[in-house]
Amino acid sequence: MKFLITFLQICILYVFSFIGNAIHNLFHLGIPGSIIALILLFICLCLKIIPIKFIEHGAGFLLGLLSLFYIPATVGIMNYPSLLSLHGLLLVLVVLLSTVISIAIAGKSSQFLEKERTLKKG
Incomplete structure (x- = not known):
């Protein structure tokens, strides 16, 4: 039964x-x-049109597989040895730095939203 629930949540x-892709293709927006x-x-989710419980297990399942989605991109880099040179090292540093900044901003945003949520509950 849990498999079916997870499957349906992934379908949602x-x-x-x-x-999102249909809107992108229809309006030719610059946003993916x-x-x-x-x-x-x-x-x-914010407007509570969809309760979190409707996607919680499916999203958790996909998050568990997230690292597998990066393997093809990593293996594909091997076709471009120039990316492994000095320019490649700089590229890796920029990617790592932007990742750390993104994680920090996401963490601070989560803390802020959780604090606001706690204050509203009293």
Whole structure:
């Protein structure tokens, strides 16, 4: 039963992805469809149109597999030895720095939102 629930929740996430890509293709926006989908999902979660429990297990399952999504990109770099030179090292440093900054901003945002949520509950 849990497998079916997780599968259906992943389907809900996929529908958001499909809608985001459709909006991107329809309006030729400069924002990727996946980002549009995330914004739509965020809005639906904030407005409680979709309760968190409707996607919680599916999102957790996909997060567990997240590292597998990076393997093809990492293996693909081997086709470009120039990326492994000095310019490649600088590129890696920029990517690492931007990742750390993104994680820090996401963490601070989460702390802020949790603090606001706690204050509202009293």
